[in-house]
Amino acid sequence: MIKTKQIFLFALVFNSMLISYSQSNNTKLSLSDKKSTANTRILYYNLQKNANKGILFGHQDDLAYGVNWKYEAGRSDVKDVVGDYPAVYGWDLGGLETKSDKNIDGIPFDKMRQYIIDGYNRGGIITLSWHFNNPLTGGAAWDTTPKSLASALPGGESHEKYKAWLDEAAKYILTLKDEKGNLIPMLYRPFHELTGNWFWWCKNNGSPEEFKTLWKFTIDYLQKKGIHNLIYVYNTADFNSKEDFLEYYPGSDYADILSFDKYIYNDPLKDNSFIENCQRQFSIIDQIAKEQHKIIAFAETGYEAIPYDKWWTDTLMKAMSDYKISYVLVWRNHGWQEKEQKMHYYVPFKGQVSEKDFIQFYNLDNIFFEKDAAKLNFYKK
Template sequence: MKRNILTLIIALFIGTSCSSKDRNSNTNLSLSDKKATPETVALYKKLGQLTQKGYMFGHQDDLAYGVNWKYENGRSDVKETVGDYPAVYGWDIAGIEKGNPKNIDGVPFDKMKQFIKEANERGGISTISWHFDNPATGKDAWDNTPNSLKTVLPGGQNHKKFTSWLDNAATFFLSLKDKNGKNIPILFRPYHELTGGWFWWGKGNTTPEDFKTLWKFTIEYLQKKGVHNLIYIYNTSSFGSKEDFLANYPGDNYADILSFDSYQNDDDKDGKKFVEEVQNQLKIVNEIGLEKHKLIALAEAGYEAIPDPKWWTGTLNKAIGDYKISYVLLWRNHGWKEKEQKMHYYAPYPGQVSEKDFIDFYKLDKTLFEKDIKN
């Protein structure tokens, strides 16, 4: 009798362990672009496998500049702090639509191209966002004049202009080639933070249907131009429910990774609000990801100037918890902002107050940097 009870307990334990694991992992992944290059398919498969090891650490503009330096070969604030590069590199192509030589943050596109190639050669992964100008007004991405988006849809007065912008983006994506002449796979995050109202494509400035039409048109147009090296990221800011997150979702055939952005603010010095928000939102996105067989990510995060010496292990890692996210990307290390008279950076550098904790964060089994994903 005792033996039967023991057998039952073991069976129940194994069953519970398996179902718990199943709830928080994802298999059966397939890319939305059915003509994706073999390298892009391989990267997507690798992303799925890596979630079983941990989550990748990313940093915006990591190789271009840092606190008190710019365009110095091989430099990285992250590498100088922990001896390893980020696994994921963030870039932005705002400005490419107008044929500018530099992006919105002053990074020359030819240098960006070189950084993406260098990172790829070492095994790193690049993700690209696009803070492009409002096509209806000619002002920047933050000009949220209502219904600007409608003007770029087929039949709209700015549709032709918009397709020329997409042509420029397509040319850039296709120019990203490795040393063997193969297109480098990119995680592309267009129309980011779409549940916020601060961009011209954001909530309140357009309708869900028009947004979906724009998203689908963008993806189909790029693919028509021969761009098949992109993994598409659907990205929101804050949201309170599945319905809220999916209000503008274009469908499973048009997205590969589900993500959101979240930042800690000065009115939340202990990070309690940040941890709660990220946990609540991960719970929702994780559920959707498992239902739809999509990877999930925290596509932007951070605490400006990281004043908390234990922020990495005590807040960020706690916020992510046990959820199997693909990556978390910290925003850029701009350094001193003259206009605002303050420091603007999101990853530590040698001597920064959270440096020691960041090294502890790096040593965690589940945080993956470039060396961890190389093979």
């Protein structure tokens, strides 16, 4: 009996050691910021762990406005339809560089701060992008004047201006705190869609070495300013191979999540290319993530005005199937665009043609909204 008990105890200890080793092996995909806050490290670990269970759903600017409404306390187009908020909230820092009181979408930064705090307090996850102006010309993010990227590098003619912009971002991020005064852990997606050709930081406007230098300088500079609550999301548009995805990649010690953005523009009942291309790109970044001990995400997607009534359960789910994706985020519900004379939204509202399918999507076992995120408690070990 004694020997049996000893063997049993040994087995328990050995099993515990294996679990401990496995966890440490997984978390050796440790954050690129070696001084990251404890809560940030916990969030990153839990994002990785949850990816084995399902995908967190996110929406850009969700709490600020929707189709035919703006700044109504507690409202959300997502919540209007499914009775729950998204698990991931996307916000943009564009406007900080000009010291504007509103961001690029017209949201007052004071309101955005409160929306971030509210979402975090309910258990949601925050992700930030930054459509900042062209540092060389002062034009919008979409101004692709040649040599704009190089101008922001150390020694470049716009470098001091660029540093001043980072100072403004750091000041704002340092105000995003919980009730105990701790900085809120967030996902930051700098220079998004970098393999495109529509932003001043895209690959057509700088060499791989120039881009890597800009990325590394930016992250190092923010950390010198005391920013240690960010998880860095490397984000591309289209790519065709592992080499293509990694061409501008700053290295595994400067990125934490691998992702891409892809929107659908053709009727999925007539054209299956969106699903096929997403699956191809996920297979590539999934391989890289496994090699580098990273996690993956679908950082932006959507079907403008969602004309297909089964888009959520048929198209989007097929595009993501077979891969352990941490989160998917669809773009904002701006509503009517006067200049373009069309509707611009990416989640349904009451009465929209895909409303019922969105409810079915919400009820899937492997899709998580905010109530699920709160139960999973991403900020607790």
